[in-house]
Amino acid sequence: MSNSVTNSNDYLQYLLKSWSAKSASELTGLNQLRASAIDSVGTQKLPNKHDEEWRFTDISPLTRLTYPPSQQQSRLQFSDIDKFCLQNTTNRLVFVDNHYSPDLSNVADSQIQILGNLHSLMSSHASTIESHLGHYAKFDHDIFTALNTAFLHDSALIIVPAKTCITEPIHLLFIASQQEVSSYPRSLVVSGPDSKVTLIEDYVSINQSSYITNTVTEIRLAAHAQVEHIRVQRDSKQAHHLANCAVSLADSSQYQSICVSLGARISRYNLEVQLTGENSNCTIDGLTLISGQQLSDTHTSIDHVKPNCTSRQQHKCIVDGTAHAVFNGKIKVRPQAQQTNSSQSSRNLLLSNTAKVDTKPQLEIFADDVKCAHGATVGQLDSEEIFYLESRGLSKTTARNLLTYAFAADVINRIPVASLKQQLEQIVLNQTQGI
């Protein structure tokens, strides 16, 4: 099925060949977007370790995985995906290998415009889609965004009208069921003024096979909008997961992100938040829990464009086996962004003597009336804490598990959806049990 191509240019050529105009939609705007993305792919190269942004993450193994774009074929039953569904979550969009599955999806809330098939919503909301899709996640400097845009097919589209509060979280479930395919999931969330919504973006797999997921999410918050964005990546341990998420905040809006990264052989998550309105605020929490030979790379960028914004970020990594965690958190404060208040912390726990962490919290500050701070720590479990628990009668293993769990629970506990929190707590418990 896959023939080996060693050169990264050949790899891109191979991908370009598999791109065809047959998925052309009736909307010219969308076709144009796809065509210019494919042109952009032609002018770019796959990044290598000489690129500063990819210094610690070697994605050259990707060039050996010439997986074709996924086709619609699997017929999953509800019983197959039941374990991934969340209790009390009635708004659910399900994509199987990036093909929208209306049978498995369910939308209870009539207030939101929510659809998985781009084409069907396109007719009624063409102007909204054209003015937002591709506007936040730019593809000129990112090959993976360009590829995703070029292969744009079904996508999760959520439009929250002004002054609307969606109480039920929206669960976007992206399921991988085939092996040796590439899929290009895409999501767009446009939340109107004074609206509120909770979004769960969830990547799962039916079996432990090898595949590539290249996903792009765009979120636009209008003035006074509030979005809670929970992202869970629990792909197969053989998968490659490449993700870009671009968020744009208008005046007085609030964005809260919690990202949990558990799966994939190699994963990369780029989160770019632009605070383009005054008094906006964002909170970003991240947890990476990896072991074996996994590599998980998180790059975040918080761009303070306007004055009086605040941002808070915490990223935690727990690394076991010969796994390798990478974190790069950039905070940029532009000259006019006075009165910015920003803090960032990167905390890393190494559980084995072959585990590896590269962390780089980065501040770029061009305004003087600001308060910015960052901190980073790397270490192992505190021997005094272990001793304390042992003195209370816990075995060494239990003490270690408990402390490791507590380290992760700090992030998990921030998840506002109880059912998802329980699921993740269980996963973390299972993972830390083996340690």
Add this chain to the structure above:
Amino acid sequence: MSAVLQSLVNQPYKHGFVTDIESDVAPKGLNEDTIRLISAKKNEPEWLLSFRLDAYRKWVTMSEPDWQNVHYSKIDYQDISYYSAPKPKNKLASMDEVDPELLRTFEKLGVPMHERAALAGVAVDVIFDSVSVATTYKQKLAEVGIIFCSISEAVHNHPELVKKYLGSVVPVGDNFFAALNSAVFTDGSFCFIPKGVKCPMDLSTYFRINTEGSGQFERTLVIAEEGASVSYLEGCTAPQFDTNQLHAAVVELIALDNANIKYSTVQNWYAGDENGIGGIYNFVTKRGLAKGVNSRISWTQIETGAAITWKYPSCILRGDNSVGEFYSVAVTNNFQQADTGTKMIHIGKNTRSTIISKGISAGHSNSSYRGLVRITPTADGARNYSQCDSMLIGDQCGAHTFPYIQVQNNTAKVEHEASTSKIGEDQLFYLSQRGIGAEEAVSMIINGFCKEVFQQLPMEFAVEATKLLSFKLEGSVG
């Protein structure tokens, strides 16, 4: 308020005069012949010439680094004179034979060259346009076995030591500027502290660029044998020219078992005028190898001058229990750009490092801290603590932090923290209601901000640094 601070920051550069002294200047341009010429002028042995040529051949294949956060127009390496020496350069028997014009220059700069000026109690090696002109207290140091002389003299008198250590910490092909330096370095200081000797006085090198259109490429080599200890100071100034001058130095420190080297720099190269015209490009490679067990290398730097600073004094902590320290204050004003920081490479067991970096930016300047802490798999029990704080004065400047933390050992403990802020209105208000003028209050706050670093400096330098900082920032607070 703003005006007071403004005037506080903008004191003119005091050391901008040119000494009218006849110099022997090599024609501009760089090729193998230039290197042979330098080598011949200095009457060097064959091995050193091949060391230089090797470096040159590597340099030709390298390209100028562009990852640093500074911007400048391309340097034309063929438009620089690679050798400039004050002319009457006979062997000097004593300080009395030094050209009086030169002596006056250093008198003006406040460098104690006369042995009579023993008050300062510091042995000085003076480098004028990259040639060592005088070294004081040689005799006294020789009594305890310390060799302190110019590197050219060391090449002739102690070739075995120079040959053994030169390029052992910074290999000739290490980076673009280090390769250039290795090819064309003209002089520098050499210091060797033998086994068990505690150097009785502070050693010091004073660098002065004088000739327009020349580059300064000096090389410093400090070796502390088992149990030895030394404190080394370095100061730099240059005259005011509209053209940019290149300073690409290499400093290598080697500390064997239980040795202790403390290296302090007060860098006050000409920084260019208030419009950013002229100034020195300060592209320096400094690295210390803590080779032996329990050895210690400590870098302290006060960077106030130079149009562009590109400098990362590093420690390679190879010996078990070795210690690396880096204390830095970088002050930038007008259009200065500084990209500076350190690298701490932990290889030995239980190695420890501390990084304290303070950046102050004013005017249109930009300062960046760029640091690397790497814990290799062999560095069991390694420990690092880094703290880098930036202070911004005015809304046209920038402060940046790029800390790289790479850990491959789970018994290591690494901590990093950074903050950026301005001088608080409440702090100023508090001081002014205690009757302290605005200017003094600002100077007090800034000195407090830098205190942890100033404490590391030898006393005379600390006084100088505090003074330097106060004029540097004169007028920029408000």
